[in-house]
Amino acid sequence: MSELYHPVLGKKKIIKALIISLLIASVLLVGAVLPAEYGLDPTGIGKKLGFTRLHVSADSTTVVRASYPRIKMAEAGSDSTVAKPVEANNPPPSQQYEIREDSVQVTVPAGKGIEYKIYMLKHGQVKYEWTTDKDVLYVDFHGEVNQAQAVKDVYYESYTLAYADNMVGTLLSPFEGKHGWYFRNNGKSDVVVTIRLKGQYVI
Structure with a gap:
């Protein structure tokens, strides 16, 4: 062996x-x-x-919360002193706008805010997507009731309030009027927002 x-x-x-x-x-x-x-x-x-x-740093969550304050329910929509217009209760039309598709870009200047809106009939539908080229914006996605007479204090309903650099969703218009986004840029440089839309609306 x-x-x-x-x-x-x-x-x-x-x-x-x-x-x-x-x-x-x-x-x-x-x-x-x-x-x-x-x-x-x-x-x-x-x-x-x-x-x-x-x-992932141990205090990364704290930094994010400190940078973007919490948004409270009371900030959504018009002040309680502004009455909801009777036009909001009008029935939907028998025919909606033709479906269309658009892509637009808006520039939000540093330290300022702007709005971009589309016009929809009651119960019209739209699918949307928007994204920034950099940085996070404060956004109020809302709608304003179309009123027969012009008023000093316009009634509006907020659908979403957030700090974000991208958002995707759909909207079933609760009333006829303008619907869209208020973008607020708290940064020190301009931000370009690209918005894609598909649905029943006019610009």
């Missing part, structure tokens, strides 16, 4: 293997572990390999 041969590594080979292992561990530590776990990327390798995107 033959004996099993167990090779014995020399001292130099063991030291060499140990050094190689330490080098590999160091590369992984600097290039992957530090960027992903601690957000530290001294060599820039972590960013190139995408590891820095895995890092």
